[in-house]
Amino acid sequence: MSWETVIGLEIHVQLDTNSKIFSGASTSYGSEQNTNTSLVDLGYPGVLPVLNKDAVMMAIKFGLAINAEISRRSIFARKNYFYPDLPKGYQISQLELPIVQGGSLEIQLNDGTKKEVGITRAHLEEDAGKSIHDKFSNQTAIDLNRAGTPLLEIVSEPDIRSAEEASSYMQKIHQLVRYLKISDGNMQEGSFRCDANVSVRPFGQTEFGTRTEVKNINSFRFVENAINHEVERQIDRLENGDHIIQETRLYDPDKDETRPMRSKEEANDYRYFPDPDLLPLEIDQETIDKIAQSLPELFDEKVTRYIEALSIKQSDAEEIARNMQIAEYFEATLDHFSNDAQMVSNWILSEVIGVLNRENIEINAFQIKPKRLASLLSRVDDNTISSKIAKNLFNQMLTSADSADELIKQQGLEQITDEDSINKIVVEVLNEFSDQKDQYLEGKEQILGFLVGQVMQRTQGKANPRLVNELIIRQIKN
16 A cells, blocks of 8 residues: 655744743753743742743744734633643643744755645744753753743644655754744754654545654754654554554654654643733734834845846855855855855855864854955955965964965965966976977867966966966967
8 A cells, every 4th residue: 555644843943032931031051950940930829921022023023934924912821731840730832822823835855846835823832841861860850941931833734745845844944943033943952843743644545644743853864764764653553454543752863763652632631721811912013014024035035136146056055045144154255355256155165164064163153254255265366366375375264363465475475477477487398398288289188287287386386377278378379
């Protein structure tokens, strides 16, 4: 039997606010356990939550970016369940009237295929604390620093049909929230994670199969692996005459398997009801319009501008725009050197990203700031130095605070552009390598590279290679 996979993702995005969603406690990462807390987060009797306005503005910004409907009136509810890292005994979330309803995102797969994935809703809620099982022998520790951290939960329609599509959709959401600057998207710190609802059904069947929910997946690779494993597990059970139990499962990346966590609850199991301590959230149209006007240039728009206005190759434009911080570095470099955007793109995609990957750092920690890179490229552009020398200087600038101009002056690296000086060396080379000259005249054009290399070697790489090329051909033909 042929099976069709049906997937929906629930992505939890930590919003980049300074304080928690209902209290003034800090959201900073890495603090000592149980220090970023307040009486509200700890669930003390009589304390009242106060909604964080910044979290609301960020949710609206996301909704507008996916062309969703922004609810002028939304309600916070209590989702009741007991767990040690949830001191109040309930989580404040949204159910019936979320702040964002509808919307969609277009994803692109590895083969270039594009697909639109519908988004059901995005709602605000608070995060729970964290249970730590390996700190003390036979005991579980509770860290409530995360309790009350603002989350935006983004729920997709069950439109996803493969693990690859799920990973592409997750990456697109990750890219979007970083572009909007509403989240740092740091997966290692728990700022971006997802739950995958997975089911299978025979091809042609319209009714959905029984789904399982794989919880707390925090990498694009893991979401693919977890879904593929869960799909195989479900198909294997069904083809052996078993049935699928609706349950919550955990993915173990070390064993590459999912395992049961608990039976899957329905909404009524949580006894949702409107939170009596929080008034309905009313948003005026003026606020929505103001946020709409402040939306930044997003990925697709940026790629189009790079191609049309800067004449960059499409593949390069997409690669640069894929990471907002890389795009900002690229544009900051262009602010100081705008003569050749493709040259800037080439250097960033090869030299700069090569260093980032080698040193495992983000672009904001990169040693060569945009202005310094621009000055280096300017010296290539005006023929002061060759590209080969520029790459050597680039490596020096990784450990030196000197500018390109200072290094060029210190090392006497100015490119030789005087035609007479270069021509004398060209004549010497052609006289010494007359056999190679004859081979070129016989049609072996690759010999030209050898002759150019000989001239460059004798000028210690300082001669302008384009001019060397021209002068050799001119001398040979004469």
